Amino acid sequence: MTLRVAVLASGNGSNLEALIERSQKPASRFRIEIVLCNIENAFALTRAHRANIPAMCIPHQKFASRKQFEESLLAALKPHNIQLVVLAGFMRILSPLFINAYPNAIINVHPSLLPAFPGAHAVRNALVSDAKKTGCTVHFVDKGVDTGPIIAQQEIPIFDDDIEETLQQRIAQAEHVLLPNVVERLANQAHGETKSPTF
Numbered sequence: 513m514t515l516r517v518a519v520l521a522s523g524n525g526s527n528l529e530a531l532i533e534r535s536q537k538p539a540s541r542f543r544i545e546i547v548l549c550n551i552e553n554a555f556a557l558t559r560a561h562r563a564n565i566p567a568m569c570i571p572h573q574k575f576a577s578r579k580q581f582e583e584s585l586l587a588a589l590k591p592h593n594i595q596l597v598v599l600a601g602f603m604r605i606l607s608p609l610f611i612n613a614y615p616n617a618i619i620n621v622h623p624s625l626l627p628a629f630p631g632a633h634a635v636r637n638a639l640v641s642d643a644k645k646t647g648c649t650v651h652f653v654d655k656g657v658d659t660g661p662i663i664a665q666q667e668i669p670i671f672d673d674d675i676e677e678t679l680q681q682r683i684a685q686a687e688h689v690l691l692p693n694v695v696e697r698l699a700n701q702a703h704g705e706t707k708s709p710t711f
């Protein structure tokens with residue numbers, strides 16, 4: 513049995529790539545059935561095509577309302593019988609319409625140690641704060657912004673000479689381990705295994 517996963521992305525898709533790589537390992541128990549992207553020309557779409565994963569661009573600005581945009585996302589997911597939706601750099605807030613369609617089955621990766629530094633500028637906000645550490649978080653998505661139950665976190669030190677790019681890069685490296693580990697753990701749980709993952 514394999515967990516049927518959808519990945520929603522908006523940009524570079526480096527987290528998508530990490531998930532693709534993990535899913536291709538023989539021992540992996542999840543499979544990426546579809547990638548949805550709301551930005552035309554996003555590199556995430558290229559990564560999906562390269563891996564022969566069905567991918568669709570659903571540009572949010574072409575819809576008159578958030579409701580219509582989300583209905584279109586849901587319609588694209590439906591035929592794939594998705595069991596887990598992974599937001600991997602998906603830069604749209606999802607309303608209860610979408611969230612209620614996948615109860616306890618939507619996760620997000622965020623570049624801070626939530627609840628610290630929620631929102632779109634988490635890395636910059638950590639850097640300009642007095643914080644000596646930040647990190648990344650994988651959490652279930654609820655109706656708030658970056659507020660859902662935390663599944664796993666990885667701490668990253670902030671160095672005196674860090675600039676946004678260097679800190680972002682170190683956080684990204686940690687995300688590329690943490691997120692696939694969480695998806696694999698959820699896949700194992702879904703199949704009734706109690707064995708702990710490696711984090």
Ligand code: GRF
Binds near residue numbers: 521522622687
């Ligand atoms: C990641 O840092 C993630 O935490 C945030 O958006 C970024 C996406 O990067 N939500 P990528 O598109 O996966 O490269």
